[in-house]
Amino acid sequence: xxxxxxxxxxxxxxxxxxxxxxxxxxxxxxxxxxxxxxxxxxxxxxxxxxxxxxxxxxxxxxxxxxxxxxxxxxxxxxxxxxxxxxxxxxxxxxxxxxxxxxxxxxxxxxxxxxxxxxxxxxxxxxxxxxxxxxxxxxxxxxxxxxxxxxxxxxxxxxxxxxxxxxxxxxxxxxxxxxxxxxxxxxx
Amino acid sequence: xxxxxxxxxxxxxxxxxxxxxxxxxxxxxxxxxxxxxxxxxxxxxxxxxxxxxxxxxxxxxxxxxxxxxxxxxxxxxxxxxxxxxxxxxxxxxxxxxxxxxxxxxxxxxxxxxxxxxxxxxxxxxxxxxxxxxxxxxxxxxxxxxxxxxxxxxxxxxxxxxxxxxxxxxxxxxxxxxxxxxxxxxxxxxxxxxxxxxxxxxxxxxxxxxxxxxxxxxxxxxxxxxxxxxxxxxxxxxxxxxxxxxxxxxxxxxxxxxxxxxxxxxxxxxxxxxxxxxxxxxxxxxxxxxxxxxxxxxxxxxxxxxxxxxxxxxxxxxxxxxxxxxxxxxxxxxxxxxxxxxx
Numbered sequence: 001x002x003x004x005x006x007x008x009x010x011x012x013x014x015x016x017x018x019x020x021x022x023x024x025x026x027x028x029x030x031x032x033x034x035x036x037x038x039x040x041x042x043x044x045x046x047x048x049x050x051x052x053x054x055x056x057x058x059x060x061x062x063x064x065x066x067x068x069x070x071x072x073x074x075x076x077x078x079x080x081x082x083x084x085x086x087x088x089x090x091x092x093x094x095x096x097x098x099x100x101x102x103x104x105x106x107x108x109x110x111x112x113x114x115x116x117x118x119x120x121x122x123x124x125x126x127x128x129x130x131x132x133x134x135x136x137x138x139x140x141x142x143x144x145x146x147x148x149x150x151x152x153x154x155x156x157x158x159x160x161x162x163x164x165x166x167x168x169x170x171x172x173x174x175x176x177x178x179x180x181x182x183x184x185x186x187x
Numbered sequence: 188x189x190x191x192x193x194x195x196x197x198x199x200x201x202x203x204x205x206x207x208x209x210x211x212x213x214x215x216x217x218x219x220x221x222x223x224x225x226x227x228x229x230x231x232x233x234x235x236x237x238x239x240x241x242x243x244x245x246x247x248x249x250x251x252x253x254x255x256x257x258x259x260x261x262x263x264x265x266x267x268x269x270x271x272x273x274x275x276x277x278x279x280x281x282x283x284x285x286x287x288x289x290x291x292x293x294x295x296x297x298x299x300x301x302x303x304x305x306x307x308x309x310x311x312x313x314x315x316x317x318x319x320x321x322x323x324x325x326x327x328x329x330x331x332x333x334x335x336x337x338x339x340x341x342x343x344x345x346x347x348x349x350x351x352x353x354x355x356x357x358x359x360x361x362x363x364x365x366x367x368x369x370x371x372x373x374x375x376x377x378x379x380x381x382x383x384x385x386x387x388x389x390x391x392x393x394x395x396x397x398x399x400x401x402x403x404x405x406x407x408x409x410x411x412x413x414x415x416x417x418x419x420x421x422x423x424x425x426x427x428x429x430x431x432x433x434x435x436x437x438x439x440x441x442x443x444x445x446x447x448x449x450x451x452x453x454x455x456x457x458x459x460x461x462x463x464x465x466x467x468x469x470x471x472x473x474x475x476x477x478x479x480x481x482x483x484x485x486x487x488x489x490x491x492x493x494x495x496x497x498x499x500x501x502x503x504x505x506x507x508x509x510x511x512x513x514x515x516x517x518x519x520x521x522x523x524x525x526x527x528x529x
Contacts, residue, residue: 153212169207
């Protein structure tokens with residue numbers, strides 16, 4: 001794939017790049033917005049694996065930024081770079097969007113055997129998520145299920161449940177607000 | 188239950204609305220620009236987007252029981268009984284205790300009413316358990332299977348909610364033994380049969396005697412050696428039935444002794460079976476792979492050999508992570524790289 005080729009090119013170039021003085025700041029920003037950056041890319045490319053590759057390339061370009069202006073507006077620059085690479089990718093693919101509904105958590109792709117602590121943390125996180133979901137009204141919960149776990153489109157969920165698309169959006173907002181409170185509250 | 192009435196909002200509502208659009212892959216150019224603007228001029232909204240993305244990714248990395256989304260909790264629900272049974276000590280503070288719980292994989296929570304017998308049995312991934320019911324019938328549950336047993340004076344009824352179960356029914360002419368699952372009803376007097384309730388089909392294999400299989404108003408009798416696959420059309424609600432006479436039908440239920448045989452099943456179904464016993468779930472990250480045909484015998488306690496075989500035989504890339512094994516389609520470049528090394 002062309003995109004991979006360009007990534008490996010960029011990777012090999014990275015060695016020669018003059019490291020900007022605030023590279024640590026850039027790296028921090030990149031990891032701080034890691035999840036939203038990938039969501040942002042996925043919105044355009046609709047494929048998690050490709051989105052992860054584009055996120056990598058975004059970082060490579062980001063780390064190589066030398067232009068003063070770029071560094072003065074690093075957050076916007078980060079997202080703009082991601083958008084440009086995503087659009088380039090689509091253009092190169094002849095505008096054929098791959099619809100890949102299978103969700104794979106790229107964080108988890110770092111391979112390692114689970115430790116007892118990991119198992120425990122996972123079990124607790126799961127229980128917390130389950131409890132949080134059970135607090136939602138049944139319909140909100142189902143909308144969330146179809147969107148998140150079956151990857152159905154908003155239109156599809158609306159048709160399946162016999163509700164308006166507007167209401168699907170509303171329920172998703174409610175669900176996300178609630179989960180944000182429950183999963184991010186200090187326990 | 189009170190959490191829902193909590194008026195506190197975790198994030199800015201404009202950020203939440205934009206996130207929902209973005210997660211649907213339907214963010215407009217205008218909102219995409221808006222996000223870039225927030226990035227510089229209103230970073231707290233960008234932080235909100237990041238927080239929601241984290242929540243989204245976290246929720247997506249969990250394997251949840253589907254029932255969480257489709258059943259209102261009631262105090263009579265057996266799952267509630269189970270959680271009160273397990274809730275307090277299943278995930279206690281000590282990691283060692285938690286690991287010990289992993290070994291405790293089978294649970295049974297009988298609920299007694301004065302005359303009738305009612306009980307639920309469920310297994311988790313990697314489990315294989317036998318239960319003798321009050322009438323002497325034996326049921327054997329594969330991993331990730333659930334049944335609810337309701338015996339009364341005139342029938343022995345089992346609701347099979349998911350998974351695969353082998354039934355050895357003791358004879359009782361007055362009380363038929365009935366198993367129902369996804370709109371299919373299997374009736375027996377005294378016999379043995381296997382039922383697999385997979386994502387899109389119910390498969391019955393008769394190993395002894397005769398059973399009748401009913402679906403959508405049709406009832407037919409089948410004797411030992413028959414395999415009946417009933418697939419429900421998700422759109423029309425009609426049933427599509429495939430019948431097969433098996434030459435060596437004991438081979439079809441070898442999961443009971445820890446062996447899984449595949450004779451051309453699509454990878455998606457093969458994974459469903461493997462996943463009942465696999466330590467970590469194996470997921471298809473690429474839909475294109477789902478129709479690959481799988482042949483061979485695998486020991487259920489050695490899932491690695493299954494994964495290795497798939498990786499060797501097919502253009503599949505295996506990515507193992509902490510909680511699951513993902514199968515990707517290998518791309519051309521990787522295939523060439525693979526060829527040159529072999």
